[in-house]
Amino acid sequence: MAESGEVLIVSAPGKIILHGEHSVVYGKTALAASIGLRTRVRLRSSSNGATRLHLASLDISREWPLKNLSHAIPNMHGRQNPAPPQPDLILVLRQLSESDKGDIENSALLVFLFLYTHICSASGLPALDVHIESELPPSAGLGSSAAYCTSLAAALLTATHNISHNLSNSRWQQKDLELINKWAFQAEILIHGNPSGIDNTVSTFGGALSYQSGHISELKSIPPLSVLLTNTNIPRSTSTLVSAVKGNVNKFPDIYKPLLDSMGAIAVEGKRVMDALADRMLPEVSVACNTLESKDDLFCIWETLIDVNQQLLMAIGVGHPCLEQICRVTRKHGLHSKLTGAGGGGCCFTVVPPGVGANVVSAVRTELVQCGFVCWETDLGGPGVCVHAPDPAELHLAEEK
Known part of the structure; x- marks a missing residue:
């Protein structure tokens, strides 16, 4: 993990289906493109022995003492080939994430705990402060869940050095993006059961994609629209x-x-x-x-x-x-x-x-x-998941904490 107090900021876009909704279910082509509305994750390592999550758009704040999460750590042998979570662990995570809110809120908490425990547990779960806000309305068909899964997976993978930490620009290398996409897809499975994968792929890579019968391919380029x-x-x-x-x-x-x-x-x-x-x-x-x-x-x-x-x-x-x-x-x-x-x-x-x-x-x-x-x-067709330099106000806030 990064040093205590260091701020990491990651964002990922939503998407729209341009053509092919419903017909894609019957093996037809669908087109999707990223949009400028994004979900933003601000992650900071902590020394208080607990991980805190604040979902600003859903008005949810939760805290889990690390000692209470020991039974939720999966038995994994690497983070490069994510697999669906084990059923017994899903049950444990659901119990930890249960709230008196609705399905959207419970799914968001479940996904966070899944990605956090599975990505960050190689050498013991770290204490984190995680703040997430989104410009994407939930359940509106704009890929809000995929943007959430993608940005969170990228932030956690970066913070744990599973992917590049010192980036020369705001984007990761292709192999790192592919790993982000794999983790985001597994998180989407928790929410949707049988997702196509197009939402998280658009959120990861940006641009525009075509999808047909499980095959996803990037458009060679997308005009400024x-x-x-x-x-x-x-x-x-x-x-x-x-x-x-x-x-x-x-x-x-x-x-x-x-x-x-x-x-x-x-x-x-x-x-x-x-x-x-x-x-x-x-x-x-x-x-x-x-x-x-x-x-x-x-x-x-x-x-x-x-x-x-x-x-x-x-x-x-x-x-x-x-x-x-x-x-x-x-x-x-x-x-x-x-x-x-x-x-x-x-x-x-x-x-x-x-x-x-x-x-x-x-x-x-x-x-x-x-x-x-x-x-x-x-x-349409803007960048996918990317990392941002924190502004001075965020750095000052981290120093105070």
Whole structure:
């Protein structure tokens, strides 16, 4: 561990599904990209004989004396190949993490204890002060749990010197990122049971990814794109929505399977458009541009894909009046929107093409906020998990403690 009082700060991004939600369950392609909203972990080693966790966004503070955690230390022979936690240890960790809050809070505590006991126990559990805050709303389809798992895994692996500690820049080497991703995925299993792995992979590596039948691949590059994210604040259950779609697919296969096939085709064409936009908009790859389509042509194609995709999602029954309201508001201002994630509430994203005036975006945001929604303007395809230098205030706080 680092010396007592040293501050380590790590952050990881959320994500949106651009195309392919629901159809990905049936073997079709899905596209996802990182967003600018991030989860931030501030970790400091301590000498008080206990580990303290503060989850600012969930208003939770917990403390575990190290002597009370001895029975939760796993029998491991290295941290380079993480495996699912043993069932008996999961039971112990659940007992230690139990709170009178809800499922989200209990899952966050369970994941922390899992990563802490499994990553940090090689030479005895260290005393830590861990503060976590997030810009990502939970259960909104923006990858909040993956950003939490990824940033926490990276911070703990770095603090215990399982991965590089003295970084020449804010990113880790590929092998270190792969280890972070493995641990984040195991933590996601605790939360979701059978995750695809795309959320934690986007959060780890950033950029944009395609996913099909368990295979994840990075897009060669992603153009500089801005979107407006709008949260309906409508809670929904992903598993319930997926099950409802499955029921209709089984009941009306000749109707629903073509809709899912079309969604898959949209994702494939969307990937082509992303690659072509990168050729047009990124100087380092523009020399390889082999399309006659202009940047404006490509944005028009992407906007059409978004509109059709949204209609298909409504057709399979995962829309919501609030999502339709967002689409109407943005369409009135000449912008195009679709839901992202499971639907039935959650979030929409709206494409903001280059050249759209700030006054237009401001007008859209104002109207959406007046409707009771929450909005963020953010870029797509930014960096994945990274480490930050603490600001002077944080260093002063650490010295005082």
